[in-house]
Amino acid sequence: xxxxxxxxxxxxxxxxxxxxxxxxxxxxxxxxxxxxxxxxxxxxxxxxxxxxxxxxxxxxxxxxxxxxxxxxxxxxxxxxxxxxxxxxxxxxxxxxxxxxxxxxxxxxxxxxxxxxxxxxxxxxxxxxxxxxxxxxxxxxxxxxxxxxxxxxxxxxxxxxxxxxxxxxxxxxxxxxxxxxxxxxxxxxxxxxxxxxxxxxxxxxxxxxxxxxxxxxxxxxxxxxxxxxxxxxxxxxxxxxxxxxxxxxxxxxxxxxxxxxxxxxxxxxxxxxxxxxxxxxxxxxxxxxxxxxxxxxxxxxxxxxxxxxxxxxxxxxxxxxxxxxxxxxxxxxxxxxxxxxxxxxxxxxx
Amino acid sequence: xxxxxxxxxxxxxxxxxxxxxxxxxxxxxxxxxxxxxxxxxxxxxxxxxxxxxxxxxxxxxxxxxxxxxxxxxxxxxxxxxxxxxxxxxxxxxxxxxxxxxxxxxxxxxxxxxxxxxxxxxxxxxxxxxxxxxxxxxxxxxxxxxxxxxxxxxxxxxxxxxxxxxxxxxxxxxxxxxxxxxxxxxxxxxxxxxxxxxxxxxxxxxxxxxxxxxxxxxxxxxxxxxxxxxxxxxxxxxxxxxxxxxxxxxxxxxxxxxxxxxxxxxxxxxxxxxxxxxxxxxxxxxxxxxxxxxxxxxxxx
Numbered sequence: 127x128x129x130x131x132x133x134x135x136x137x138x139x140x141x142x143x144x145x146x147x148x149x150x151x152x153x154x155x156x157x158x159x160x161x162x163x164x165x166x167x168x169x170x171x172x173x174x175x176x177x178x179x180x181x182x183x184x185x186x187x188x189x190x191x192x193x194x195x196x197x198x199x200x201x202x203x204x205x206x207x208x209x210x211x212x213x214x215x216x217x218x219x220x221x222x223x224x225x226x227x228x229x230x231x232x233x234x235x236x237x238x239x240x241x242x243x244x245x246x247x248x249x250x251x252x253x254x255x256x257x258x259x260x261x262x263x264x265x266x267x268x269x270x271x272x273x274x275x276x277x278x279x280x281x282x283x284x285x286x287x288x289x290x291x292x293x294x295x296x297x298x299x300x301x302x303x304x305x306x307x308x309x310x311x312x313x314x315x316x317x318x319x320x321x322x323x324x325x326x327x328x329x330x331x332x333x334x335x336x337x338x339x340x341x342x343x344x345x346x347x348x349x350x351x352x353x354x355x356x357x358x359x360x361x362x363x364x365x366x367x368x369x370x371x372x373x374x375x376x377x378x379x380x381x382x383x384x385x386x387x388x389x390x391x392x393x394x395x396x397x398x399x400x401x402x403x404x405x406x407x408x409x410x411x412x413x414x415x416x417x418x419x420x421x422x423x424x425x426x427x428x429x430x431x432x433x434x435x436x437x438x439x440x441x442x443x444x445x446x447x448x449x450x451x452x453x454x455x456x457x458x459x460x461x462x463x464x465x466x467x468x469x470x471x472x473x474x475x
Numbered sequence: 476x477x478x479x480x481x482x483x484x485x486x487x488x489x490x491x492x493x494x495x496x497x498x499x500x501x502x503x504x505x506x507x508x509x510x511x512x513x514x515x516x517x518x519x520x521x522x523x524x525x526x527x528x529x530x531x532x533x534x535x536x537x538x539x540x541x542x543x544x545x546x547x548x549x550x551x552x553x554x555x556x557x558x559x560x561x562x563x564x565x566x567x568x569x570x571x572x573x574x575x576x577x578x579x580x581x582x583x584x585x586x587x588x589x590x591x592x593x594x595x596x597x598x599x600x601x602x603x604x605x606x607x608x609x610x611x612x613x614x615x616x617x618x619x620x621x622x623x624x625x626x627x628x629x630x631x632x633x634x635x636x637x638x639x640x641x642x643x644x645x646x647x648x649x650x651x652x653x654x655x656x657x658x659x660x661x662x663x664x665x666x667x668x669x670x671x672x673x674x675x676x677x678x679x680x681x682x683x684x685x686x687x688x689x690x691x692x693x694x695x696x697x698x699x700x701x702x703x704x705x706x707x708x709x710x711x712x713x714x715x716x717x718x719x720x721x722x723x724x725x726x727x728x729x730x731x732x733x734x735x736x737x738x739x740x741x742x743x744x745x746x747x748x749x750x751x752x753x754x755x756x757x758x759x760x761x762x763x764x765x766x767x768x769x770x771x772x773x774x775x
Contacts, residue, residue, distance in 0.1 A: 127573070127574055129566075129569065129570040129573050129574070130559050130562065130570060133562065133566060289556075289557055290557050290558075290559060291526065291557075292526060292551060292553040292557045293557055293558075293559075295524075295525065295526055296524060296526075296546050296549065296550075296551045297543075297546055297574050297575075298543055298544050298545070298546040298547040298574070298575070299543050299546075300543045303543075474521075474526065474527045474528060475521055475526035475527060475553075
């Protein structure tokens, strides 16, 4: 019954798979090209070895890892590199010249940098490349890709309304079931795009090291949030376009523009001193509550100084825990889908 | 599957597209719907099939109101091109195979081959006539009980037009009901058993073609000059219509053509002859107003 929509979905996912395939090929080429720098000892280790007074030792550990120790007695630096191959590396640098600041305690992907003061005259910086990566980062990226897919597939009713109602409505299925079926097919496509994205990210990571993705108790609410975001976005665009015979592209373009521009403008105006601007800002901020994109952030609660917190002071919904925001997105999905169905029922060919 | 349309009305704004239309279409017949542009033929089809909401009236199919499941047995070819133009022809066939249990894909491919359609082509690359051929080829592979065809030969060449008419006859022979509209009266006359004529949304004529023709004749005469008198012939109750074109007069008579011919000769007409009525005459009689053409006069 939904064959045209399946074809649209198939084309969209095919394009996505091709893009991911190309990106993976580029990543693989980079991996091969920089194999020496990634897998071998670092060039600065070689430089250190040639310095007078520096002693470098290599030792194969019982677990198969290679332990390289560099002692620079003249400067008092002590460097230990434990190379576990695909399972990652740990580089520990200890010495008086090592500086410690807040920015040294960071994690980007699987690479973590932890700096600590070990004595009044010596600091330690440890760089590890096998830090566990929370699944929520993968889901965030996957949700972004699903948003793009949702945008491409949005407005299936408008697409039928453009010129094909005589075909769509002369199938042995009611209008509502037809519409819900179209939504269902597109929802599966969004989920598939998220799965493809996660697989792509894991494979890319595997080019460099064994992926160490952590799924914990915080993952489920984030999963719900990242799944319902593209659903709600798709439903919003569909609700805005279901009665249209043409102009779907304009609706989608303006939808993105409004979704990205209205919330910050509302936020900026809401803190303005001018009462009129303030009122306009508050009004826009209320309007932006209809925008699914504003519910997408990882902060569980508003932190002081956080821009979300400023917004959340007035609109506590936006600063609510991920599970509640996911529920709001689900509610928006249902509301927007219902509006689409109402329009669909009233259409005439 | 017989269809009963009862007091069907549809308005667009204040304009009545279909006005209190009641007609019965017997099962297994080929029924032609005729009418000038804007007569309400397409709107009637749309209201019948639930594609447009009627303001009043009802339509039943074999005594039952339309429900989605009935579309398993109903085919509709709209007047305009509604194909998914980004799809390939074989994908359009596949779409129907998946949607309808009775769909015979091999028959569809046979018909498309007959029409000279390459199934690998995208719909957008086809001409208007070829798109019509695709729609027809797929529709006639549905093995439906009712075929509603709005201008099914539009854009087709004469050979394929004839082919479509033959397909319609074959469907009726199989027991299917065929309801179609066409501007080509010759086609309707060739294929249809019964017709209905719509004009400005109203039913103006309906019946079996043979019944409509029987007893009705055209009496034609030529006068020596353009200023002639019919001596009250136009007022005769047996005269349905008088068309004058220069020195030629054509009178449609409902009964007694020989007597009207004698009256014309007595009025000075020469070359008087009695001609069998064709469907075009019936159609014009039903829909062309006397004021529509300067040379057509009702009575004189």
